[in-house]
Amino acid sequence: MAKLNTLNLPKSLRWRVNWRALYKLTKPKVVALIVLTSVVGACLATSGLPPWQALLLGNLGIALMAGGAAAFNHYIDSEADAAMARTHKRPLPSGAVANWQAVLWASLLSLAGFGLLYLWVNPLTAWLTAASLVGYAVIYTLWLKRATPQNIVIGGLAGAMPPLLGWTAVNNSVSAEPLLLVMLIFTWTPPHFWALAIARRDEYAKVNIPMLPVTHGIRFTKQLVLLYSLLLFVVAWLPFLVGMSGLLYLGLSCALNARFIWLAWRLYGGDNQRDAMRLFGYSIVYLMLLFVALLADHWLFALL
Ligand code: HEM
Numbered sequence: 001m002a003k004l005n006t007l008n009l010p011k012s013l014r015w016r017v018n019w020r021a022l023y024k025l026t027k028p029k030v031v032a033l034i035v036l037t038s039v040v041g042a043c044l045a046t047s048g049l050p051p052w053q054a055l056l057l058g059n060l061g062i063a064l065m066a067g068g069a070a071a072f073n074h075y076i077d078s079e080a081d082a083a084m085a086r087t088h089k090r091p092l093p094s095g096a097v098a099n100w101q102a103v104l105w106a107s108l109l110s111l112a113g114f115g116l117l118y119l120w121v122n123p124l125t126a127w128l129t130a131a132s133l134v135g136y137a138v139i140y141t142l143w144l145k146r147a148t149p150q151n152i153v154i155g156g157l158a159g160a161m162p163p164l165l166g167w168t169a170v171n172n173s174v175s176a177e178p179l180l181l182v183m184l185i186f187t188w189t190p191p192h193f194w195a196l197a198i199a200r201r202d203e204y205a206k207v208n209i210p211m212l213p214v215t216h217g218i219r220f221t222k223q224l225v226l227l228y229s230l231l232l233f234v235v236a237w238l239p240f241l242v243g244m245s246g247l248l249y250l251g252l253s254c255a256l257n258a259r260f261i262w263l264a265w266r267l268y269g270g271d272n273q274r275d276a277m278r279l280f281g282y283s284i285v286y287l288m289l290l291f292v293a294l295l296a297d298h299w300l301f302a303l304l
Pocket residue numbers: 029030033034037086140152155156157159160185189192193196284287
């Protein structure tokens with residue numbers, strides 16, 4: 001193998017497998033947070049502990065398919081990634097992984113995840129997860145991303161699905177409670193992403209991707225970030241208002257949302273780099289803690 005590589009073959013013909021780079025192709029930190037939300041969806045689906053098969057195999061299948069979707073996204077976006085400072089060192093533009101390896105890897109992960117969900121969890125979860133995969137890898141990445149500044153609002157639905165997927169893995173049915181959790185992530189996505197897009201506006205403009213700060217300016221994007229942060233506060237009340245969560249969740253979510261709004265407000269009148277990246281970083285901590293709060297509250301009530 002080493003000998004082959006010294007022949008200066010085009011990267012597409014090399015056979016050496018860089019496992020570390022393949023792992024990076026799955027966007028592991030994003031998938032970790034996605035799986036946290038699907039695990040919480042699964043735990044909230046029942047008053048006791050969910051059956052181990054639904055919990056373990058369900059979330060493993062969701063993780064595999066989310067990782068597969070991320071790998072497809074890397075493949076489809078590799079040219080734009082090569083031209084942006086934030087992304088030019090990714091496995092495909094840097095040559096650590098060949099295109100055919102990325103497509104094969106993405107397909108294997110997606111098929112393994114689908115098979116696992118279909119055979120050992122339930123077909124409903126398998127199909128809903130497949131719809132999320134197509135929503136992100138095909139509808140968002142291939143089409144919406146380059147078609148409209150509302151790309152991430154519509155495409156965000158795919159990333160918002162995991163709590164519902166975790167729920168259906170346990171209950172094999174769709175109901176209102178997990179849809180509220182989907183709504184939470186759906187409302188969270190625009191301020192999560194637009195904060196970053198404000199800081200990276202020039203890079204998106206350079207590769208002609210019509211992100212909102214490019215098409216409508218930074219001031220307008222900051223207004224929408226603030227508006228969505230306020231909307232998120234309202235949506236975060238819903239689990240409490242419908243009786244799905246209690247006062248522990250309400251208290252924690254109010255505190256988390258207060259900081260979200262404060263950071264969005266600071267960004268509104270503040271610095272496009274520092275304040276934008278601060279809100280982006282906090283958005284990730286926010287979602288993690290909000291779902292931990294949902295789970296803590298659920299188990300507290302189950303024990304009382
Ligand atoms: C359409 C929806 C979304 C868009 C457009 C979006 C966009 C982004 C972008 C551009 C980054 C920076 C990635 C990088 O620098 O490599 C990022 C990071 C991140 N996103 Fe999102 N995101 C979306 C949905 C989600 C969802 C649903 C989750 C999890 C539930 C999530 C979790 C994260 C995490 C954890 C990071 C940090 C990754 C790291 O530090 O490596 N995102 N997001």
